[in-house]
Amino acid sequence: MASAFHKLYRPFPAKAIKEYERLLPRLIEVARSDAKAELVIRNANFVDVVLGEIVEGVSVAIYKGFIVGIVNSKKDSVYVGPQTLVIDSSNMFLTPGFIDAHVHIESSMLNIENFANVAIRHGVTTVVADPHEVANVGGAKHLYSFASRASKQLLKVLVQLPPCVPPTSPDVDSPGSTVSSEAIVKLFSTELFYSLGEFMDFPAVIRGSPEALSKISCAYERSAIIYGHIPSADPLALNAYAVTPISSCHESVSIAEVVEKLRRGMWVMLRFGTAWRDAEALLPSIAKSLRALHRVMLVTDDISAVDLVEKGYLDYAVKKLIELGLDPIETLRLITINPATYIGLDRLIGIVAPGRLADIVLLKSLEGMDVSTVIVEGNVVHHKGELINHIVEPADEEPLQSPFTIPRTVNEQDLLIRTGSGFREADVIVAEIIPNTPRTAKKVATLPILDGVVRACNSVLHVAVVDRYQGMYIGKGFASNLSIHDGAVAQTIAHDTHNVIVVGGSARDMLKAIKELERIGGGIVVVEQGKAVCIVELREAGLMSVKSVEQVYTELKCVEKFFEKQGASDPLKQVMYISLLTLPVIPEVRITPKGVVDVLSQRVVNPVVALR
Numbered sequence: 001m002a003s004a005f006h007k008l009y010r011p012f013p014a015k016a017i018k019e020y021e022r023l024l025p026r027l028i029e030v031a032r033s034d035a036k037a038e039l040v041i042r043n044a045n046f047v048d049v050v051l052g053e054i055v056e057g058v059s060v061a062i063y064k065g066f067i068v069g070i071v072n073s074k075k076d077s078v079y080v081g082p083q084t085l086v087i088d089s090s091n092m093f094l095t096p097g098f099i100d101a102h103v104h105i106e107s108s109m110l111n112i113e114n115f116a117n118v119a120i121r122h123g124v125t126t127v128v129a130d131p132h133e134v135a136n137v138g139g140a141k142h143l144y145s146f147a148s149r150a151s152k153q154l155l156k157v158l159v160q161l162p163p164c165v166p167p168t169s170p171d172v173d174s175p176g177s178t179v180s181s182e183a184i185v186k187l188f189s190t191e192l193f194y195s196l197g198e199f200m201d202f203p204a205v206i207r208g209s210p211e212a213l214s215k216i217s218c219a220y221e222r223s224a225i226i227y228g229h230i231p232s233a234d235p236l237a238l239n240a241y242a243v244t245p246i247s248s249c250h251e252s253v254s255i256a257e258v259v260e261k262l263r264r265g266m267w268v269m270l271r272f273g274t275a276w277r278d279a280e281a282l283l284p285s286i287a288k289s290l291r292a293l294h295r296v297m298l299v300t301d302d303i304s305a306v307d308l309v310e311k312g313y314l315d316y317a318v319k320k321l322i323e324l325g326l327d328p329i330e331t332l333r334l335i336t337i338n339p340a341t342y343i344g345l346d347r348l349i350g351i352v353a354p355g356r357l358a359d360i361v362l363l364k365s366l367e368g369m370d371v372s373t374v375i376v377e378g379n380v381v382h383h384k385g386e387l388i389n390h391i392v393e394p395a396d397e398e399p400l401q402s403p404f405t406i407p408r409t410v411n412e413q414d415l416l417i418r419t420g421s422g423f424r425e426a427d428v429i430v431a432e433i434i435p436n437t438p439r440t441a442k443k444v445a446t447l448p449i450l451d452g453v454v455r456a457c458n459s460v461l462h463v464a465v466v467d468r469y470q471g472m473y474i475g476k477g478f479a480s481n482l483s484i485h486d487g488a489v490a491q492t493i494a495h496d497t498h499n500v501i502v503v504g505g506s507a508r509d510m511l512k513a514i515k516e517l518e519r520i521g522g523g524i525v526v527v528e529q530g531k532a533v534c535i536v537e538l539r540e541a542g543l544m545s546v547k548s549v550e551q552v553y554t555e556l557k558c559v560e561k562f563f564e565k566q567g568a569s570d571p572l573k574q575v576m577y578i579s580l581l582t583l584p585v586i587p588e589v590r591i592t593p594k595g596v597v598d599v600l601s602q603r604v605v606n607p608v609v610a611l612r
Contacts, residue, residue, distance in 0.1 A: 008377055009065065009357075011151040012126075012158070014191055016348055016357060016377075023064055030061070031068040031354055036081030037061035039378050041360065043073040044094035049337045050351060052329050054366075060094065062358040065377035069354060087373070087380070093366045095332055096352050097125025097359030097376070098314045100300055101339035102198070102227065102250050102269050105157075106133035106543040107302035107576075109493075109536065109556065111399075112146065114549050116155035118305075120382055122313035123361040123371045125156060126349055128339075130197035130227070132162030134400055136497045137541040139165070139177030140187060142400050147192035154381055156359075158343065160197035160227065161187055163215040167200045167496045167585045172604055174593035175497045176403060176469040181214040188222060195219065195343070198229040199246055200496070200585045203602060206240045213244075220245045225343060228266065231439065231586055233257040238264055248342065250301055251586075253278055253437050255285055262295060267342050270334075272317035273300035274307050275576035276438060279317065284324050297342060298334035304572050305552045306560060312369075319369040328366050402492070402522040402542040405471040406500060410514065412507040415464040417454045417476050419611055426454050427610040429596055431463070431589045433481035433577045440581070442588040442598070444609055445478070454608070456505045464510060465582055465593050466500040468492065468542075473593035477607045479503060479581055483568035487528035488513045489559075492542030493575065495583040499593050503578055524575065526562050534558035 009016035020027075029035045039062040046058035059076035061069035069079055080086060105115050105127070119127065129150065134142040143161070150157035161184050166175030179187075187193055196219035199205055204212040219226050230241050231251040242264040250269035252258045258268050270279035270286075279298055287293060298317055312319075314335045321331050340350020348357050362373040374382035381387060407414070419426060425448050432441040447457050456462045459480045467473040488504025490513035500517060504510045504527075513527040516535065522542025526534035536555040538545050545552045556572070563571035584590040584597040591597065595604040 008154070008379075011192060012156045013194075013345055013348055019064075020066065020355070023066065027063060027066055027068055027355070030063045030079070033069075033078035036084055037063050037068060037079040038083070039085045039087070039358070040076055040079050041087045041089050041094060041362070041375075042076060044089040044092055044362070046070070046352070047093050047095045047329060047332060047366065049096060049329060049333050050353070054093070054329070058094070060352060060358070060360070062378040065358055065379070067352060067354055067356050067358050070352070089362050092372060093363040094352065095361045095363060096336040096350055097361055097374070098123045098335045099339040099350060100124055100127040100314055100335070101297050101343060102299040102301055103127050103129055104131070104133055104302055105129050106131065106541070107274075108305050108308060109538060109543070109545055109552055110305050110549060111540055111544045111546060112149045112153065112157070116153035116157065117387055118308050118549060119155050119313055120374055120376070120387065121371070121385075122308075122315045123374055124313050125359040125361075125374065125376055126158065127155060128158045128160060128194070128343060130160045130162055132165055132197055132496055133498060133543050134541045135162045135165045135177065135179055137176050137403065137543065138400055139179060140183045142541060143179070143187060144190065144192070145400060147190070151192060154376055156349070158194040159192060160195050161193045161219075162197040164198075164200040164496075164585070167583065168602060172584050172592060172594055172597045172602055173497050174467040174469065174473050174499060181211065181218055184215055184218045188218065188224070195225040196227065198227040198250070200229045202230040202232070202237075202241060202585070205244060205246065206237055216244055216246070229585075233260050235260065242266055250299055252282070253439075255282055255289070258282060258286060267295045267297065269297045269299045271299055271301045272320070273302045274304040275436075275573045276301055277436065279321065280324065283321055283326060287326055287330065293330060293334065294338060295342075296334060297339045298331070302576065304556065305549060306556050306572055309549065309553045315369040315371055319367070322367050322369070399539050399546050400541040400544070402539060404468050404518055404521055404542070406466050406468055406514065406518060407471045407474065410466065410474065410511070412511050413453070414474055415476065415502065415507050415510050416462060417607060418452055419449055419454060419608065421452050423449045423611045425449055425612050426608050428454060428478055429589060429605065429607045429609060430460055430478045430480050431581055431591060433479065435481065436573075438580050438583070438586050440587070440589055443480070445480070447478070461503050461505055462507065462510065463581060463591050464502050465494065465591050466502070466514065467593040468500045475591050475593045475595045477591040477596040479591070482577060483563050483566040483571075483574055485566050487526060487562075489524070489526050489578060490514050490517045491524040491575065491578060492517065492522040492538065493524065493579040494581075495579050497582070497592070498542060499582065501578060501582055503581070524559055526559055534562055
C-alpha cells in the first residue's frame with residue numbers, strides 16, 4: 001500500500017491549528033461533497049469512543065490530513081473521485097490513534113528517532129514526553145535539542161518543560177544541571193514546548209516554596225497544563241497540592257489514592273509500563289466501583305526497548321486489560337478521547353470526527369488489539385508490519401553529551417561504609433525495594449563488620465552513588481529485595497540526576513563496573529567475578545543509545561538473562577528498581593552522592609544506626 005505523502009503539521013499543535021484555519025473553507029467544501037476527498041477508508045467497523053459503540057459499514061473521508069466526513073459506506077461515493085485513494089477496511093476496526101499522555105522516552109533507552117518509529121508501529125500517534133532525564137544531565141541545552149528533534153518525527157511528540165531539575169534540594173543530591181524559572185520562560189518562548197511536566201517536588205509545593213510557585217505561575221499564565229506527582233492519599237497534603245493549578249497525578253498505587261485525587265478534581269493516570277503496572281492491579285476494580293472513568297487515563301510512564309519489541313506499547317496494555325475483563329471501548333477511551341481532552345487537544349486528536357486530524361488505527365481484532373494499518377494526518381505510515389513512508393528529517397544535532405567526571409581516587413574502600421576497629425556488627429538503614437512500585441521501605445538490618453568495614457550479607461547489598469558531574473561525592477548505603485546474588489551492576493540511569501549508581505555484594509566487582517562504565521561514557525555494565533559480562537552503551541546523556549532498536553534490544557537481553565540467572569521473576573524491572581534507588585522524592589529512603597536520604601524529612605541521615 002502506498003499513498004502520496006503531504007508534509008506533516010510540525011511543530012504540533014501550532015502548525016496544525018494554523019493549517020486548519022487556512023484550509024477551513026476548503027474543508028467545508030469537501031465535507032459537503034462539493035469537492036472530492038484525497039483518501040477514503042471504506043467499510044470499517046467504526047469504534048465510536050464518544051458514544052461507546054461500534055458501527056458497522058462506515059467510511060471516513062480525509063482531505064489534507066483532516067477528517068471531513070463520516071458516512072455509511074453505501075453512500076461514500078459522494079467523496080470519491082478519480083484521484084481519491086480508497087482503502088478497503090472490511091472486517092477491520094477503526095479507532096483513533098493512541099495517545100500516551102505521560103512517558104519518559106529516555107527510559108526506553110532508544111533515541112527519539114528510533115522510539116518514534118517503534119511507537120507508530122503499535123498505533124501510538126501522539127505522546128506527551130517529559131524529558132526531565134536529559135534535562136538533569138544537560139539542562140536547557142539538552143532540552144532544546146531534544147524538543148527540536150522531537151518536532152521532526154512522524155510521531156506527534158508534545159514535549160514538556162520539566163519543573164523539578166534537580167528534583168529536590170542540592171543539600172540532598174548532586175545534580176548535573178538546574179532549570180530555573182527564568183530558563184522555563186525562555187524555553188516556553190521557543191514554541192517547542194507544550195506544557196509543564198510532572199511537579200515531582202511535592203513537598204515544596206505543599207510548603208508553598210516561592211521557587212515552586214514561580215514555576216507554576218510561568219505555565220499558568222500561559223494557560224499551559226501542569227502535570228502532578230504526589231504519591232500520597234493524605235487528605236491535607238492532597239488539598240494543598242490540588243489547590244494549585246496542578247491538574248493530574250500518575251503515582252496512585254491504591255484505589256483510595258485514585259478516589260481521593262479524583263474527588264479533588266485531579267485527573268488520574270494509571271501506569272502500564274515496564275516496571276509499574278498500577279492499571280493492571282487497580283483498573284478492574286475501579287471500573288466496577290466508579291460510575292465514570294472520563295477523568296482517568298492509561299499511560300506507560302517508563303517502558304523498555306525489550307517490552308516495545310517483544311510485547312508492544314499501548315496496544316499491549318489495552319489487550320491485557322481487556323483480558324482482565326475491562327470493556328474494550330471503555331479501555332480505548334483511556335488512550336484516546338480521555339487524554340486528548342485532558343491535554344486540551346480533543347479538537348484535533350483523540351476522536352475520529354470531522355475537523356480532527358486523520359490519526360487512525362485499523363485493527364484486525366478489537367480484543368486482540370492487532371494493529372494492521374496506522375494513518376498519521378491522512379498519510380499511511382504503517383501497514384502489515386512495515387513502516388512505509390519515512391519522511392523524518394535526519395537530526396542535525398550531535399548526540400546529547402554525557403558528562404563523566406568521577407573522583408579519580410575512587411577505590412574499593414571508597415565504596416564501602418567504614419566504622420573503625422573494635423566493632424563486630426552494625427544496625428544499618430536499608431532501602432527495601434517494594435516490588436511492582438517505585439517506592440522503598442525504610443528498614444533496619446544487622447550486618448557484620450569485618451576489618452572495620454560493614455559488609456553486605458544475605459539479601460542486603462552494598463550501594464554506592466558516585467557524583468559524575470563534579471567528581472566530589474560518593475554516597476554509600478544498603479538495599480534489599482534486588483536479585484543480585486553474585487557480581488555487581490553499575491549504571492548511569494539513576495533517577496533523576498543520573499549520577500553513577502553501583503549495586504553489589506563485592507567491592508571488587510563494583511569498582512570494575514564503575515571503571516567499565518567510565519570507559520564507555522555511560523550506560524549499564526554487569527560484572528561477574530571481575531569480568532564485564534554485559535554492556536549497554538548509552539552515548540546520549542548516558543541514557544539513550546545511538547544504536548538501532550535491534551542492537552539495543554540485544555544488549556538489554558544480556559542484562560535480562562543475567563537477572564534471570566540470579567532468580568528474578570521480572571528481570572528488567574531490576575534495572576528500574578536500581579535506577580530509582582537514587583530518587584529522593586519518592587518515599588521512604590533513597591541514596592544519592594550526598595548519602596542516605598530520608599525522603600519525608602528531606603535530610604541526609606547516618607546509615608549506621610548502632611554499633612556493637
